[in-house]
Amino acid sequence: MSRQKRYLDGRRVGDHLHFDPREISKFIEELVRPHVVRPNLESAYAQMAKDKKREAEAMEWAEITFKDIAHKRS
Numbered sequence: 558m559s560r561q562k563r564y565l566d567g568r569r570v571g572d573h574l575h576f577d578p579r580e581i582s583k584f585i586e587e588l589v590r591p592h593v594v595r596p597n598l599e600s601a602y603a604q605m606a607k608d609k610k611r612e613a614e615a616m617e618w619a620e621i622t623f624k625d626i627a628h629k630r631s
Contacts, residue, residue: 606612
């Protein structure tokens with residue numbers, strides 16, 4: 558068996574698997590990025606604010622929550 562260097566997808570270097578660090582980094586970045594990098598939140602919130610029914614429900618929920626907190630403190 559030849560002991561030539563080979564890279565990713567299970568190819569071997571001698572008797573050991575070898576993964577190119579750049580390929581590992583790229584894999585991790587592609588895996589993690591969607592969970593850490595957020596899209597433009599400002600435009601997303603602006604779009605949600607246009608939904609009047611949703612805004613009314615959110616306002617009602619917020620008011621009830623604030624009243625509940627005020628009641629617990631008194």
